[in-house]
Amino acid sequence: MAMSLKWSNVLTPKAQKVINMRRDKPRFLHAVTWAHDDMCEINADKKYVVNLATHTCSCWGWQVSGLLCSHLIAAIDHRHEEVTEFCGFYFTVQMFCRTYSLPFNPMPEALELSMIVYTIVMPPTAR
Numbered sequence: 001m002a003m004s005l006k007w008s009n010v011l012t013p014k015a016q017k018v019i020n021m022r023r024d025k026p027r028f029l030h031a032v033t034w035a036h037d038d039m040c041e042i043n044a045d046k047k048y049v050v051n052l053a054t055h056t057c058s059c060w061g062w063q064v065s066g067l068l069c070s071h072l073i074a075a076i077d078h079r080h081e082e083v084t085e086f087c088g089f090y091f092t093v094q095m096f097c098r099t100y101s102l103p104f105n106p107m108p109e110a111l112e113l114s115m116i117v118y119t120i121v122m123p124p125t126a127r
Helices: 002-006 013-024 061-063 071-078 093-099
Strands: 032-038 039-043 046-050
Touching: 002 046, 002 093, 013 039, 013 071, 046 071, 061 071
Parallel strands: none
Antiparallel strands: 032 039, 039 046
């Protein structure tokens, strides 16, 4: 928790590192074609459709991880917007601090589960 007080970015350092890596890698390999305000087509190794309004990309990287894929970064950079506005809230320093604001105790090495009777669980019978 104390280390997060030193962070000056909106995103956590690990999330920012991933975003920077995805931004630098294909910087000149993407051609952006806008269909309308929030939807565009990214031509890279294949064609990808990015919709900023619904937070979707046809590569599914954004939907699965919550972090921006390189196609989305290309679209956001093309519009000269801030990429941190499109990242999931859970990757922000604010959410990190909120998550670890309350103390929690570690689990003991061995748990005593005396109330549970140990039985062998058999699979269901096949038909």
